[in-house]
Ligand code: BES
Ligand code: MN
């Protein structure tokens with residue numbers, strides 16, 4: 001975990017590590033840095049829109065970076081992050097001093113999460129030999145105006161907790177799927193949740209899944225030698241009140257089933273459990289912040305494998321709410337496990353304020369919205385506006401796709417109540433959401449987030465887990481709690 005400290009003046013104790021600031025900052029006018037010819041030269045460069053970065057002659061700092069002022073206000077195209085990313089691919093020291101004296105709230109939140117997220121790197125999995133000299137970021141120091149200090153303290157502690165949840169989720173998602181099986185996810189969740197007294201895990205093994213009638217989850221998982229699991233994580237930060245539920249798609253590997261994917265499209269499919277991993281991460285963040293609320297996270301865990309017991313196209317399975325689904329495409333497995341998990345979640349508590357599911361559900365959402373925006377599908381207007389606003393605030397944004405009864409034909413089956421995929425290629429992401437909506441009772445507000453484009457980000461030329469949309473969901477929850485008071 002990476003720690004932080006806040007300062008409102010530049011003491012000599014603070015003058016170390018990597019200073020990140022902007023031309024004209026009040027920080028540069030403080031005694032330690034005043035009348036410094038190097039700073040004057042760097043200021044000139046940064047004022048002309050260029051990155052000014054030096055590791056030489058900048059004592060007592062190990063590195064000084066001046067970033068053009070415009071980047072500190074740009075929440076849309078991530079300019080500040082674009083400057084910072086390469087600098088942190090090989091950090092030169094274990095402390096930074098981030099200048100927070102003139103920074104947009106969303107930009108700050110995003111950049112703090114980026115810095116706190118430096119606690120996890122792919123190479124930390126211990127699968128690759130590293131030079132022993134590699135430096136890790138240990139502490140974030142921040143400089144801000146005295147009048148901002150208490151607000152900043154709140155922002156830092158929240159973003160630190162969010163990032164800690166993201167790190168746990170990303171680490172789990174990055175573990176190769178032959179190790180990261182449904183049972184492994186359950187055990188990791190139990191281990192991580194044990195650190196918080198208000199978190200409790202309830203795991204359903206394969207027998208319990210069958211006994212409780214979760215036939216869709218079972219259909220997807222039964223072809224694998226590594227059996228399916230359903231994991232509910234309960235957080236009781238309040239003794240009464242409605243439960244807020246999050247449901248995550250946890251396909252530990254998606255081969256496509258008998259409707260086999262081709263190799264290149266299968267390569268990143270160990271990440272098909274990011275929804276579930278991020279539900280776990282969110283629960284950890286909520287527990288770390290000790291929020292006064294009841295929350296349930298449900299992880300629908302299965303491996304979509306091929307083999308003699310794999311579900312076959314044309315088969316019909318029954319969900320725990322009694323509805324039957326014809327499985328015509330075994331690669332549309334996510335909606336199957338989610339449907340069961342949503343129905344199960346809706347039955348688990350009497351008073352549910354909302355259910356939000358998150359899933360790497362369709363490749364089509366990437367075609368529609370790209371890699372920056374998660375797809376939001378809901379019929380609940382209040383939830384739609386709240387999630388959209390929380391997205392803008394947190395910088396973890398969503399964009400809505402239409403979802404209503406005009407999708408009806410897309411899920412019709414001659415043999416069962418529903419069919420898991422339409423025979424056409426129309427509105428693929430919303431058709432999946434339309435299937436899901438049948439499994440959430442109409443009196444519970446429900447929203448679906450398709451995170452196929454956002455749950456991964458590019459790092460060193462490779463796609464790795466991003467931890468999104470944990471920031472969005474935490475911001476939404478914080479806003480929701482403030483309204484309720
Ligand atoms: N896990 C995939 C969706 C996916 C694809 C996520 C690429 C990230 C990148 C999902 O299970 C899937 O295979 N969806 C199908 C749906 C289709 C069969 C209707 C898809 O997107 O092709
Ligand atoms: Mn699939």
Ligand code: ZN
Nearest residue numbers: 251254272334
């Ligand atoms: Zn999938």
